[in-house]
Amino acid sequence: MTQRLPPSLTPLEIALAALLNGLEPLAPVELPLAAAAGCIAAGAPLLAAHPPHDIATADGWAVCANDLVGASSYSPLPLTKAPPWVEAGEAMPAGCDCVLDADAVEMSGPLVQVLAEGVPGQGVRRAGSDIAERMPAGLEGDPVGAADLLLARVAGLDKLGVRRPRLRIVNVPGATATMDMIAGIAHAAGLAVETRQAGARDQASIADMLDASSCDLLLTVGGSGVGRRDAAVMALARRGEVLAHGLALQPGRTAAVGRLGRIPVVALPGSPDHALAAWLALVVPLIDHLSARWPRRHVTLPLARKIASGVGIAEMALLSLEHQAWMPLAVGEWPLQAMARADAWLLVPASHEGFAAGTPVGAYLVRE
Template identity: 55%
Template structure:
């Protein structure tokens, strides 16, 4: 059942708007992607590994494969004669039968007629034992988490060429193609890709309501985003376009920045109309679009980092204000609250939404903030 939102003309709380967008929403079906296209996508369920990794003991370094018992007492002062020249192995090679350690190149002297060891080793030295990297029965990738370069390494080591992912298909409509608001459309599209979504970008034929309403029709998608035309300007008719199509749920959210955002539903597809100004679009993206992406991709709850505030955050009661934060010397330093500069947006490490019933937080308060995906 669709959530009830305030009548037109009243501010809708961030919580109510997000609830309406998420209502009945389920993760998209998994698809398989080649490993070279899977980085940053959210992993879906995969069968467990049938065998441990590595499947057999391998050399961890270049050197001589030996048996530790044959080397006891060997040193530079007391070389130990070996019955034969040991097998040479490169890192990653399977260990020869009967060998349980790898000596470095300079610890075996093969210059004379009889090979000599000038150092000893303990069993397992220089060797990565079978199953040491990953036990059998472990998943090749962790469902609900973004695939990292290390995940792809595990998959390649295990012989996989593709992985199951949940990659929501997002259609982005640039309402103000050719104007300054196009920068915000690019920001939104690039942010979507950073969060693992597949993006299809189109332009509305014009800024008037009829053209915007017509642009809503198009190929199927999991989330429909429009950028621009949400304010009080004479050519701002995006919310009116949604209303004409009967898909508008709310226009104007108790959010800062991003208060002119509109939301709707086109059939079962969530619709978010982001403001054209970059800071407004970015704040609405973080607070409304990101949670929808998480639901569609089946992502586990995003990790947050708890640090004390280096200085207070003051917030207006009745509005959910977005704060951008920078981590400095073990504390969160507020860069911007409710009004973002471009510099603050590029320097931010994390963000948080100050609830509408809060006046903010005092300096020293431990705060849980959500890291941004491209923060250093």
């Protein structure tokens, strides 16, 4: 028996709606800071003010600026005793609001003279200036970035609350390079990724690997087409439910969506361009839904050149940023070099014939 596409292709929006139907965002979990990078923040704790008091940011003399008005090398200001010396990172003494350089105070025996004025806040980090009181450790619904991790570490946290989908990828022999690409993208997006290798390309071997336990999303890579050695969709039908096979999407036409119990499944084609397009059009929205992520930012710029598209099929375009405009690199068919050069991607709806040159379009960044 050979896989076959249905007589009519399923519109992308219908396939995506079927995939998302009944799915709820995942419950937050607490992860060590290193593991939380890239995950979507959820239930982040409120931090205490930092620093808790004024601290010196430079080595020098701690003084009060108002006490030094008019001091200069031509008109030294005598003091009855030397001001306190502070090292960078130390708490500022009471009544001091600035730090003078070492050579701004001259000491000769019992005589102490100040040779420069001070400015309030000079060489000082104010209490709460790094972290405001009750500031969240990461914004709910946004990815946890390096700056969020820095704040958490400075505040003394060792864990953060996040939503982190668990992704299982089943590789069909012959699609390893594509699987490695998808796994790398998923790792960078903060997902917990597990990869498995089917023993062969036949239906039974693939079906044996379709285990939905301990994962929130399952992907197969390869074997979704209609070749004589393609059996991933039949394997999915054998173990679960196929919701749609054959999408009105280019690249990505032979992708399929389904369920194993309550776990969503996406069968990605083995070709890198078709797999990446299906990942962007189907898997990314699914991950964002499970993670309760805020809508992704898109960048609107005019097209440097027109994009022509056929009505009835949603076409994916790869774009590069050139002179504050989007330059189309590839539409519908994606050479590997276009995938490597792309800065953004754009979905041309099935109802559109494309966009004229100069039309402002909102594209999603490949690397956020």
